[in-house]
Amino acid sequence: xxxxxxxxxxxxxxxxxxxxxxxxxxxxxxxxxxxxxxxxxxxxxxxxxxxxxxxxxxxxxxxxxxxxxxxxxxxxxxxxxxxxxxxxxxxxxxxxxxxxxxxxxxxxxxxxxxxxxxxxxxxxxxxxxxxxxxxxxxxxxxxxxxxxxxxxxxxxxxxxxxxxxxxxxxxxxxxxxxxxxxxxxxxxxxxxxxxxxxxxxxxxxxxxxxxxxxxxxxxxxxxxxxxxxxxxxxxxxxxxxxxxxxxxxxxxxxxxxxxxxxxxxxxxxxxxxxxxxxxxxxxxxxxxxxxxxxxxxxxxxxxxxxxxxxxxxxxxxxxxxxxxxxxxxxxxxxxxxxxxxxxxxxxxxxxxxxxxxxxxxxxxxxxxxxxxxxxxxxxxxxxxxxxxxxxxxxxxxxxxxxxxxxxxxxxxxxxxxxxxxxxxxxxxxxxxxxxxxxxxxxxxxxxxxxxxxxxxxxxxxxxxxxxxxxxxxxxxxxxx
Ligand code: ATP
Numbered sequence: 001x002x003x004x005x006x007x008x009x010x011x012x013x014x015x016x017x018x019x020x021x022x023x024x025x026x027x028x029x030x031x032x033x034x035x036x037x038x039x040x041x042x043x044x045x046x047x048x049x050x051x052x053x054x055x056x057x058x059x060x061x062x063x064x065x066x067x068x069x070x071x072x073x074x075x076x077x078x079x080x081x082x083x084x085x086x087x088x089x090x091x092x093x094x095x096x097x098x099x100x101x102x103x104x105x106x107x108x109x110x111x112x113x114x115x116x117x118x119x120x121x122x123x124x125x126x127x128x129x130x131x132x133x134x135x136x137x138x139x140x141x142x143x144x145x146x147x148x149x150x151x152x153x154x155x156x157x158x159x160x161x162x163x164x165x166x167x168x169x170x171x172x173x174x175x176x177x178x179x180x181x182x183x184x185x186x187x188x189x190x191x192x193x194x195x196x197x198x199x200x201x202x203x204x205x206x207x208x209x210x211x212x213x214x215x216x217x218x219x220x221x222x223x224x225x226x227x228x229x230x231x232x233x234x235x236x237x238x239x240x241x242x243x244x245x246x247x248x249x250x251x252x253x254x255x256x257x258x259x260x261x262x263x264x265x266x267x268x269x270x271x272x273x274x275x276x277x278x279x280x281x282x283x284x285x286x287x288x289x290x291x292x293x294x295x296x297x298x299x300x301x302x303x304x305x306x307x308x309x310x311x312x313x314x315x316x317x318x319x320x321x322x323x324x325x326x327x328x329x330x331x332x333x334x335x336x337x338x339x340x341x342x343x344x345x346x347x348x349x350x351x352x353x354x355x356x357x358x359x360x361x362x363x364x365x366x367x368x369x370x371x372x373x374x375x376x377x378x379x380x381x382x383x384x385x386x387x388x389x390x391x392x393x394x395x396x397x398x399x400x401x402x403x404x405x406x407x408x409x410x411x412x413x414x415x416x417x418x419x420x421x422x423x424x425x426x427x428x429x430x431x432x433x434x435x436x437x438x439x440x441x442x443x444x445x446x447x448x449x450x451x452x453x454x455x456x457x458x459x460x461x462x463x464x465x466x467x468x469x470x471x472x473x474x475x476x477x478x479x480x
Pocket of ligand 1: 201203210211213216218285327328329
């Protein structure tokens with residue numbers, strides 16, 4: 001196989017060539033680090049978010065979904081601490097005006113982990129060790145300053161002043177709606193609120209394709225528990241996150257746990273672990289799991305003057321719950337799946353093929369239906385078969401080009417199965433079913449096609465083992 005940066009380049013090229021993700025705003029010469037998901041990227045992304053929603057919301061009786069606004073009341077960010085503390089250390093090239101993450105420069109050039117260092121310590125290290133600007137190659141760098149990562153915007157009219165912010169995490173709407181969920185859903189502890197949506201961060205150095213973007217999507221849960229039970233539920237959610245990684249087909253050997261030492265934790269967290277993945281550009285954070293204590297609810301109580309507690313039946317007391325937060329990046333999941341799926345294979349006839357081995361449940365196209373030729377009624381027959389197989393999800397009618405080229409194209413899209421209509425089909429109602437991974441072909445009667453495909457490719461019950469660990473580990477729920 002290829003080396004790591006080569007592999008990443010090939011994945012990025014495949015994404016553009018086949019329609020997973022295009023560089024954004026290209027007709028205007030491009031807009032750095034922006035991407036548009038194409039027809040297959042958007043299907044893959046939707047399959048990820050649908051499976052997540054089914055697994056963690058619909059299949060969990062104690063988790064409730066919401067869809068909050070991107071622009072929340074500006075006081076939210078004062079209370080949450082983001083206005084003051086959601087900063088990255090930034091250094092500027094005095095010659096070119098380019099800005100960089102100071103901790104990343106130190107790590108890249110000196111091999112020293114600078115996360116958690118003070119600004120003064122970083123400035124001193126940069127000066128003493130002669131760290132250079134990646135654009136000019138010179139040492140003419142500014143002092144290290146804090147740079148707030150929130151995007152601000154102007155509102156036409158508000159009594160609070162005109163400045164508002166695009167949310168840098170989806171979490172806060174779930175805290176703001178805590179009381180509404182408790183009241184309308186009649187919740188008892190433990191319970192969770194879940195949300196999927198866009199978040200925005202003014203990253204100083206975005207990059208690595210869709211890994212670090214200015215706008216990205218998150219899937220998050222705020223799980224409310226009694227203070228004394230936080231460790232139990234931290235472990236439970238850790239287990240569920242591991243299960244999820246396995247369920248979406250990430251190889252265990254590529255997934256690792258990193259626990260943040262105290263100086264690296266976010267201002268609200270008393271324990272954080274990252275679930276890291278071996279991307280071609282290094283081992284990096286894929287997901288996070290944090291114990292946020294009662295920080296957010298307490299802060300919102302203070303700043304809003306509203307009571308945000310729950311009545312505990314056991315003790316008969318009102319309490320402010322503590323929070324376990326599992327957070328999943330959609331774009332990073334998508335990237336990990338692309339990396340995991342990408343395979344180059346040498347075939348028996350000495351040719352090579354690239355194939356994306358997505359699990360059928362996540363593959364952007366489930367079945368491609370192909371008429372061998374565009375004549376003698378084969379296209380019409382293919383259309384009929386396409387209608388039949390559509391019950392499995394997004395299916396494609398692939399009509400143009402030689403059949404060999406069409407198979408290669410579907411291999412690169414990661415379509416688990418192709419169904420071909422030929423002259424025999426018109427005579428005896430049988431089709432060729434080609435398996436993506438083995439490339440083996442078999443003849444199947446159209447009448448038996450649905451059953452065959454269901455048995456071989458689409459039988460999975462989505463979140464079987466996560467629900468199981470849920471039932472065994474969280475027996476309390478069943479007693480309600
Ligand atoms: P990093 O250390 O890589 O900047 P983070 O610790 O700031 O990440 P969190 O605040 O824990 O990230 O955000 C939760 C999740 O959102 C991350 O695990 C990741 O999957 C995703 N995420 C965060 N920032 C970005 C970004 N700029 N682009 C894409 N996904 C992101």
